[in-house]
Amino acid sequence: MKREPISDRSFGRPGAEPGDRVDPQTLRVRNLNARQLLRGGDLEGPNRSAHLEGADFERHVEESVMTTTLEKAVAWARSNSFFPATFGLACCAIEMMSIVAARVDVARFGFEAFRASPRQADLLILSGRVSIKMAPIVRRIYDQMLEPKWAISMGACCSSTGVFNNYALVPADKFMPIDVHVPGCPPRPEALMHGVLKLRKMVQDDPDMGWRERYGARGTEEILTTSPQAEAVNVALAGDAAGA
Amino acid sequence: MSEYRRREQSITLAPFDEQLEDGSGGHDGDTTAELLTLNFGPHHPATHGVLRLLVTLQGEVVRDIKPIIGYVHTGIEKTAEDKSYWKVIPVIERMDYLSYYFNAMAFCGAVETLVEVEVPKRAQYLRVIHLELNRIMSHLVWLGTSALDLGAMSMFWYCFRERETILDLFEMSSGQRMHTRYFQVGGVIEDIPPGFAEKLRGFLEEMPGRVDQYGAILSANEIVLQRLRGTCPLDADTLLSLGVTGPLLRAAGNPWDLRKADPYSSYEDFDFKIPVGTVGDNYDRFAVRLAEIYESVKIVEQALEGLPEGPYITEDRKVALPPRHELATSMEALIHHFKLVTEGFRVPPGELYFPIESPRGELGCFVRSDGSSKPARVHMRDPSFVNLQAFSHMAKGAYIADLIATLAMLDPILGGIDR
Numbered sequence: 096m097k098r099e100p101i102s103d104r105s106f107g108r109p110g111a112e113p114g115d116r117v118d119p120q121t122l123r124v125r126n127l128n129a130r131q132l133l134r135g136g137d138l139e140g141p142n143r144s145a146h147l148e149g150a151d152f153e154r155h156v157e158e159s160v161m162t163t164t165l166e167k168a169v170a171w172a173r174s175n176s177f178f179p180a181t182f183g184l185a186c187c188a189i190e191m192m193s194i195v196a197a198r199v200d201v202a203r204f205g206f207e208a209f210r211a212s213p214r215q216a217d218l219l220i221l222s223g224r225v226s227i228k229m230a231p232i233v234r235r236i237y238d239q240m241l242e243p244k245w246a247i248s249m250g251a252c253c254s255s256t257g258v259f260n261n262y263a264l265v266p267a268d269k270f271m272p273i274d275v276h277v278p279g280c281p282p283r284p285e286a287l288m289h290g291v292l293k294l295r296k297m298v299q300d301d302p303d304m305g306w307r308e309r310y311g312a313r314g315t316e317e318i319l320t321t322s323p324q325a326e327a328v329n330v331a332l333a334g335d336a337a338g339a
Numbered sequence: 340m341s342e343y344r345r346r347e348q349s350i351t352l353a354p355f356d357e358q359l360e361d362g363s364g365g366h367d368g369d370t371t372a373e374l375l376t377l378n379f380g381p382h383h384p385a386t387h388g389v390l391r392l393l394v395t396l397q398g399e400v401v402r403d404i405k406p407i408i409g410y411v412h413t414g415i416e417k418t419a420e421d422k423s424y425w426k427v428i429p430v431i432e433r434m435d436y437l438s439y440y441f442n443a444m445a446f447c448g449a450v451e452t453l454v455e456v457e458v459p460k461r462a463q464y465l466r467v468i469h470l471e472l473n474r475i476m477s478h479l480v481w482l483g484t485s486a487l488d489l490g491a492m493s494m495f496w497y498c499f500r501e502r503e504t505i506l507d508l509f510e511m512s513s514g515q516r517m518h519t520r521y522f523q524v525g526g527v528i529e530d531i532p533p534g535f536a537e538k539l540r541g542f543l544e545e546m547p548g549r550v551d552q553y554g555a556i557l558s559a560n561e562i563v564l565q566r567l568r569g570t571c572p573l574d575a576d577t578l579l580s581l582g583v584t585g586p587l588l589r590a591a592g593n594p595w596d597l598r599k600a601d602p603y604s605s606y607e608d609f610d611f612k613i614p615v616g617t618v619g620d621n622y623d624r625f626a627v628r629l630a631e632i633y634e635s636v637k638i639v640e641q642a643l644e645g646l647p648e649g650p651y652i653t654e655d656r657k658v659a660l661p662p663r664h665e666l667a668t669s670m671e672a673l674i675h676h677f678k679l680v681t682e683g684f685r686v687p688p689g690e691l692y693f694p695i696e697s698p699r700g701e702l703g704c705f706v707r708s709d710g711s712s713k714p715a716r717v718h719m720r721d722p723s724f725v726n727l728q729a730f731s732h733m734a735k736g737a738y739i740a741d742l743i744a745t746l747a748m749l750d751p752i753l754g755g756i757d758r
């Protein structure tokens with residue numbers, strides 16, 4: 096059926112001025128009809144003469160349709176459905192588990208889908224102390240995650256080496272970008288929750304550009320030379336820390 | 340082409356039996372079948388931390404396991420040498436992060452014996468209450484995460500619900516949920532606050548029923564039974580020769596428990612049983628820990644009912660801080676306070692090993708003093724570390740799925756292993 100432009104339609108409602116008060120029942124019918132029109136449908140039957148018109152219709156469109164940019168819509172969706180990596184290091188990991196449990200229930204905000212593979216995760220919660228032996232592995236896990244990705248440093252140890260502050264530990268900022276630091280030893284689940292919500296706000300407010308853009312780290316990419324085989328460094332070899 | 344790629348491309352869509360005929364797959368009885376080395380961890384959800392295992396597989400059967408540790412090495416023992424005795428407690432607590440009261444107890448017990456300070460009876464009972472609550476909490480986390488490994492998701496929520504109640508109690512008495520620093524050399528830092536006993540009684544009434552429910556959910560579940568019963572048993576003699584203690588040894592039928600064998604902190608006052616298993620398989624390990632929760636509840640009940648009046652920390656001002664109100668009136672108290680906070684107390688030269696029964700076995704703290712206010716050496720005999728060496732004995736010859744279940748029932752805490 097060919098559709099006419101809205102302004103050309105004859106909305107046979109004799110004597111009615113635009114913006115007149117109507118009874119709720121009629122308004123409801125008109126609302127439904129207007130929705131039908133917005134969805135691209137057409138009006139049939141007895142309701143044909145009872146739909147919105149003029150200023151009423153404009154107002155209805157304004158109230159029921161939200162316009163935004165694609166970036167903002169994507170940021171909204173992303174920020175409400177983080178997939179954290181199932182990655183526990185030490186004490187904080189236990190408290191990280193308890194934000195999933197019943198009391199704090201991070202599922203209210205869409206964060207409960209912990210993913211065991213870094214390739215399916217977009218949030219790395221560093222929960223605990225990062226030793227020097229563990230640091231290359233943590234970095235590798237972060238590199239394996241797909242953009243866009245974020246990282247939370249949970250607890251004092253991986254933010255500043257905490258109470259230990261000795262030869263064995265390394266703060267996470269030394270080897271990877273961290274978006275939110277959550278203080279505490281270990282932080283309460285509520286504190287981690289607060290950190291997660293801060294991150295949510297951050298993601299909602301700023302369009303994601305990848306972590307290198309976010310932290311001005313352009314130019315730090317490890318660019319493969321002509322022959323990857325010849326130049327590759329096996330990080331698993333003992334004593335060879337150049338590639339680690 | 341690398342060996343791995345060649346093998347990968349040799350896999351076809353032909354029926355499985357045909358592929359196995361030429362010996363390229365893993366035939367169970369075929370000794371010429373190829374061995375496959377599989378890296379497992381350190382980032383793996385079933386390793387309960389950052390344990391790394393090099394597993395040698397023949398088909399699906401585990402032939403060898405080589406644990407690689409050290410991924411959360413924190414240098415706690417070395418850090419302890421640089422701190423005065425009372426400042427060591429917070430770092431020591433963070434070793435085995437599920438049994439922080441036990442870490443503090445082992446260290447404080449060792450130092451108290453070296454200084455020959457007497458711990459008041461009330462402090463001992465308060466310690467027992469917190470130790471046993473900690474044991475329940477540790478077992479709850481073990482049960483929740485182990486059930487997750489076996490695919491039972493809902494147990495996690497039940498266990499963490501009860502864990503929150505226990506942590507609320509810890510928070511009432513000390514202000515912290517984990518790593519509470521409640522135990523001090525000579526007693527505990529503060530008396531339990533008003534309302535603690537009522538909340539604890541409520542918990543104690545509730546808990547046995549909850550454990551009944553856990554048992555009802557898991558022990559009647561065919562999947563859990565199939566995966567636990569009869570898998571990876573190890574007899575008591577082998578376990579003893581490997582130095583294994585705790586629920587793993589008791590599951591094999593040896594009722595060794597330091598709370599009975601060598602009572603500390605007034606454990607001789609309480610009436611409780613030692614749950615033991617019969618064959619030492621994964622089911623026994625599960626059942627023993629579950630039964631231990633009932634016994635811990637009984638101990639806490641008795642300790643709460645029989646809680647004696649008196650001081651909660653020693654009156655010896657050379658070791659324990661004077662109460663706040665004394666500082667305004669007594670010059671002597673002020674001097675003691677100053678000395679304790681700046682230098683700390685000195686410990687006579689000597690060395691001592693103080694073992695206690697942690698949720699995972701014998702947790703011993705070795706302290707050597709050179710007469711100064713800082714320990715010359717602090718070493719922990721952590722049960723997770725010792726128990727881990729029994730792992731390859733348990734899982735050799737088992738299927739790789741049973742390896743996961745065995746690791747869950749082993750309950751290693753990597754913070755304690757690596758320290």
